[in-house]
Amino acid sequence: MFGEKLKKLRMDKNMTQQELAKILKISSSTIGMYEQNRRSPDIETLKLIADYFQCSTDYLLGKNDIENMNRLSLLRKSHNMSQAELAEKLGVTQQTISKYENGSREPDTETLKLLSSIFNVSIDYLLGATNIRNHDTTYITPKEHEDIEEVVEELRERLLNTENFKIEGEPTTKEDIETILDSVKVGIEMAKIKKRRNQE
Numbered sequence: 001m002f003g004e005k006l007k008k009l010r011m012d013k014n015m016t017q018q019e020l021a022k023i024l025k026i027s028s029s030t031i032g033m034y035e036q037n038r039r040s041p042d043i044e045t046l047k048l049i050a051d052y053f054q055c056s057t058d059y060l061l062g063k064n065d066i067e068n069m070n071r072l073s074l075l076r077k078s079h080n081m082s083q084a085e086l087a088e089k090l091g092v093t094q095q096t097i098s099k100y101e102n103g104s105r106e107p108d109t110e111t112l113k114l115l116s117s118i119f120n121v122s123i124d125y126l127l128g129a130t131n132i133r134n135h136d137t138t139y140i141t142p143k144e145h146e147d148i149e150e151v152v153e154e155l156r157e158r159l160l161n162t163e164n165f166k167i168e169g170e171p172t173t174k175e176d177i178e179t180i181l182d183s184v185k186v187g188i189e190m191a192k193i194k195k196r197r198n199q200e
Contacts, residue, residue, distance in 0.1 A: 003037035009053045073101040075119045
């Protein structure tokens with residue numbers, strides 16, 4: 001509801017109703033009625049509110065539920081990334097990241113593209129238009145890649161430490177073992193991709 005969003009934006013700035021009323025050139029009682037959803041602002045006042053809090057009128061009216069950007073917060077945390085680190089990657093301030101995550105500001109198209117690339121998800125997923133993280137199912141996430149490398153490394157150590165390991169009766173070389181490991185790695189990747197496709 002508009003009232004709740006306006007109150008949250010105002011309180012996030014540690015503002016009183018009187019202070020906001022002065023900026024908008026209306027009475028504090030009008031602000032109170034807005035926040036209680038007892039009265040709606042006219043178009044001009046709505047634009048002033050959006051400009052002041054750097055958010056869209058659609059957000060204020062609930063037409064564009066940008067609060068789905070809390071997905072950004074979940075993605076960031078799943079990558080063990082701080083707001084400051086993400087801000088540096090995007091070339092914005094940490095405060096801007098905070099606004100993206102609490103829904104008081106919308107990222108522009110270029111920022112959405114960068115976020116999509118950083119977290120390997122679709123823009124539709126970021127905006128809550130789909131629950132499918134990436135329409136391209138033929139990918140391996142950084143976490144999956146790391147897990148596969150751990151499995152391959154463990155297998156490498158076992159094979160190198162296995163005495164009399166032979167293929168068709170012939171002793172294996174390090175090159176043979178690396179060829180085997182490459183095949184194992186590809187097999188695991190294909191299995192993960194197939195599983196993801198089945199889930200979608």
